[in-house]
Amino acid sequence: MAIPRSPRLLETLLVNLDGVVYRCRDDAQWTMEFVSEGCLALTGYLPEDLLLNQRLSFLELTHPEDRTLVRNHVDACMRERRRIDIEYRIVRADGAVRWVWERGVGIYNANGQVEAIEGFLQDVTERKEAAQALQEAERRYRSIFENAIEGVFQTTPDGTYIAVNPALARIYGYHSPEDLIVGLRDISHQLYVEPERRQEFMRLMEEQGSVSNFESRVYRRDGEIIWISENARAVYDEAGKLSCYEGTVEAITERKAHEAEMRHQATHDALTGLPNRNMLHEHLQRALRVARQKGALTAVAFVDLDQFKFINDSLGHQVGDELLKTVAQRLQACLREADMVARQGGDEFVLVLQNQTEGEAGIAEVMQRILAAVARPWQAGDREFQVTASIGVSRYPADGKDVESLLKHADSAMYRAKEQGRNNFQFFAPWMDSQVSNRLEMLINLRRALDQDEFKLYYQPKLSLQDGRLIGAEALIRWESPQQGMVPPDRFIPFAEEAGLIVPIGEWVLRTACRQNQAWQQAGLPPIPVAVNLSPRQLNQSLPDFVAGVLAQSGLAASWLELEITENVVMKDAEKSVATLHALKRLGLQISVDDFGTGYSSLSYLRRFPVDALKIDKSFVRDIVRDADSAAIVKAIISLAHILNLRVIAEGVEDEEQHAFLKENACDEVQGYYFGKPMEVAVFTAWMSEQAQAGQVLSCK
Template sequence: MFITSLDSQPQKVLIIDDAIQNILFLQSSLSDLASIHFATNGPEGLALCEELKPDLILLDISMPGMDGWEVCTILKDNPLTSDIPVIFITGNEQPEAEQLALEKGAIDFINKPFDPKICRLRVMNQLKLRNQSRVLQQAKQEMTQLVESVPVLITYWDENWNNIFSNDLTGKWFDGFNETSHNKHVTQSLPREVYHRLLSHSEIKHKNSIEFTVSVQSNKQDQHFRVFQSATFNEGVLVGSLVTFVDITDAKKAKQALHSEKERLRVTLQSIGDAVIATDTQGYITFINPIAERMTGWRFKDTPPEKIEDVMLLRDADTKKPLLNPLYLALSEQRTVAMALNSELLSHSHQVYAVEDSAAPIRDEKGEIIGAIMVFHDVSEAMALAMKMSHLANYDQLTDLPNRILLQDRLTVAIQTAARQNHKVATLLLDIDNFKYLNDSIGHLLGDQLICKMARRIQQLLPAAFTLARLGGDEFVILMNEIQSVEAALSLASDLVTAMHQPFMLDDKPYNVSASVGVSVYPDDAKDAEELIRHADVAMYSAKQEGRNRFCFFSGDLEESLLQRHALELKLRHAIENDELIVVYQPKFNLKTKNIVGAEALVRMVDENNQLISPVEFIPIAEDSGLIVPLGNQVLLKACTQAAKWLKEGMPISVSVNVAAAQFADPDLEAIIIEVLNQTQLPPHYLELEITETALMGDINETQTKLSVLKGLGINISIDDFGTGYSSLSYLKKFNVDIMKIDMSFVIDMLNNTHDYEIVKTIILLGQSLSLTLIAEGVETEEQAQALMELGCGIGQGYLYSKPLRKKEFMTFLESATKNPNET
């Protein structure tokens, strides 16, 4: 729709005349020129005019009611009809009438009676003028619409740079530049950056046009424009300037983004740790980054383009045979491909790199392949690290022996092979006897040296086909694969036990150790690797139970015993977690007065039938499983709670609590005792801790410090089971203790066995010399009590007086003993 032709559109003529004969005449004369419409009075003509919007109005002046002058005035005052041309029709030939008609806005004057030719010519000329006016108006509108819609700002300025024209009427190009900018100076219409450039171009006087780029800063963002400035001359004199603006902001940003992306890509490729080589479709190198140059030993700038296979020399790491570069595979198959495994790169400087890589085709915007790119990196260190990590994952760090993971794998393979070949597989689990106590006494550094020396000694006894592994701590496993009979396992187990008898030199001092060995055989004792190890552990535990320093083969009875032990451990753990342990109390008596002077708290478990389980059964399990510390803490709390209750009820009875070696070594022991005493409100002197000799014979200085701290709390310290441990007098005299207990194993036979009697006598004399209170355990007869009193022991406990009692039974017994002390 550009300058639409209006010639084919029918034109309309409206006749307003009260004389019908005039209307008929005009209609007959003009019907071939336009569509003729008429009205016989002024109001009807005005209404019809708004409806038809005619191209020409023939208006009679003299009409009744509303004459032509009034109708014309109304038409010209109405914006909808003011531009419609009006020709007056009148029989008045006075000159002033024609003048008045023109003053009212009419364009012509036709006199009556009508001359058909004159009338026709006048109307035809006015219709042509009307049609041309409409065409020009339509063209102007369309041109304005076109100019306003183009993505270019078009402006025209006079010789003094006042704005004459602009196609931006809304201010979308520049702030403040809109329809109000007409006739304004350029400095008031355009940004400073723009008008400075426009006014500075003096050379425009000598050229028809000039082109430049300008950037405009705004609050939103920087804008960039391509400006075309053309001068208009009249007879050599500058009369104006046409200035057009093209917004190139997006293009400039895209160009900058492309440049930034290319630069970022260049820097990335130059600085990444991977080597990069790009080629064309024939394999000729078009780009190579510094890492690739270093690894290949080839410089891109120093030589003309070469093919990638001449620069990147790939070969198999094992056979050293050349390999096809995967870049050619990527080009031929049009996909990403990886290098063959175990590839290595031989550089031009004769260095060898273990490499991994991938190659991919490069495509243009149409998807056509224009080359390929190879990315590769040195994995030599990674492979070495992987091997190291694999070794760390499968070998013990201290001894460099296979660990549990690698042993499990070898056991599985050995069992599978034995199953196919009808052979046997044996596992020997070796554990150093009493290693924990030895390790604590000599220190962990020497303990680690002992483990390493023992590993070497065991290794010397084994053929190369056997595997020696360390499970951790002081446990070793020997895997004997492809043996024909169990006699080979028996012989090796015997040799292992014997080999341990030779002392180990640690820090220039000899140390004697022994070991216990458990043996399990596939398929006799187990069906898989896990069961084989577990049964060897059962057998080793049995060897320790039988006295250590020996070996033992697995049997079904051992497994049953182990399962029972495991069930008891679960029961013990449950009892501790749910506060279900039972504490019983065995009274201590003054052997002379028969008065109760204290009570020993002893722990018990309850079975499904509410029967008490002896501590002989579960205390060793607690010590082996690490439950002894929470067990001891729970007994301590229960005993102190009960002693505080007795004190509150008027029966001040001190209570003694056994402290295991692990519990004594616990660094939190002091804090736990303080918390229990505060919680139960028991005065400290009513609490006695019974500690075995074994628990005390660790680090002597540390033991002295701990005993002093505990004594500082106000509690009493007792050495329990004296005579059954190390009994080192040089250590004993250094310990700040209050009480010494004589073990029942000496008391029971002291009247029947001279040696036991002398031991009891010696212990009593020793205690007296150290000013210690002496308590004899296991007193069962009056004769024993009398003999102990004669030797100087004043306190005893045992079945002669009472078995261990539950707290209610103890209360009843205590009340009875208080009323009838001589009948106890």
């Protein structure tokens, strides 16, 4: 039985329908003959506004940019007798643009002519905008993927690439991502130089589900070996099954080269290439452990060149450096592979001879061989020279059972060899400790110097390499002894360190420098930071409070004080040093790492140290023009400092060639005899006043 149709029922359906039902003519304006109540919600217009184009036509309701599209689609559908199915935009009464989906059909008469169009409009703005947002997100992701600097990848668990970006292809030396995917089918065997690194990668993935900063050596397509760092994670599907690995790859070959260069520089002498003092101590400690286990004899020989200072001063540093390199080679040639030759500093070398099975006779034979090798004639230009050496020898365990004792006693024996006329060697004997009396006298004089105000501060200017203006000064201590005259720091500072006098001396230096800097400012001179060197013994937890007290007493703002700390000092107890340095930085002063390059700074700790500058040791600056290794080290330090946003200060600049090199390689600040020697207070005050009048003082940091 048919259900009777009710006009009321149809009206209710149309009112409740989420959209607009319409009937219109197929004319230029799509004149509406019927519009349902949903018109107001969709368009903002009442149905009667559109009926017979009383207020506006449906064509005017359609977005101007879409009218041609809609017209062409409707006309084609009417000609081909198919349904209208299209999405386009309309402009609501309030000016808002909405997306609609229209479906409709043509009503044809017996002659096949279109009498009307009937259809339905529905708001699809939210769906359309969501689809567009998804497309935009996909576009952005694709752009990031394609244009990322780091390599991005997805691989199957068995080691086949699924997707890679152009950056990864470039890193591995392939022309395109497709080329890489096709050419690199077996990651374990084709890519990793050490296959066990891939095994370690897989182990970490299985245990942790990810890797971070995973460093490996890999082959590029052309066979070149490079370093990479990977970050990756395991991806699982909805069922919890491993789907793939995805992550990023960064090429770190240059960084690894910098680190290796810095490590080598930290453990080797830049001039001779020999192990330096740090590596000597480590090697000697290992040698003593082996000697204890085996009950073997180990010897330490302290070698000092005779009259080297005369040659160095009269013929120049370049000739002196060539002599040191020649002696280093001759010493190495005299020893076994298991032995070590290290450069202690200056013209001093230390030899470590392990497992001396022939006792003192065997050691004596080696020493005679060394004396003969060093004394062989040596050519410098057109002139021939003969240099001799004095050697002191200490033995484990007879002369000492630790590194310090053996080095100290070998040093004492070397001085005995000097007293015996040079060009000989001496074994250590206990009576040689009488030389300690000379040191005792030095310590007594130092205590008197502190009490009687015999110390003076000299000031050496620091200049900007960019414009040559004065930007700071370093305070340098001098001792005007009534008995000895002017005593340089390298003669009395080691004694002060040994006796613990360096702490009160260092406190005196800090107070004096702060008072003097404040006095300059009160006199109207442009303010500049003054740098003060800190002793290892001063770097403790009480130092920040002491510095704060000195600043308060002097009235000097903390921003005009710079503390210089050697890298070996902070690395002795890096964790405590970091805490102390942070406490100092909170006062507002500046901190620089002095003698950078002569010790060993872990890059991870250097990044944590709250320092403002690195100060390149003068031993490297001296050689930058004529020694490729020194030049490379200086460049590396400058590059590293700038990467860490630190200033770079080069000390010991003595000529225009060094100055030009440093300026060309973007060093920030310089000091040295080429710009100004350390000056007494009065001389420096007058000099700074002249610079200020000439506008050559930069008083802002």
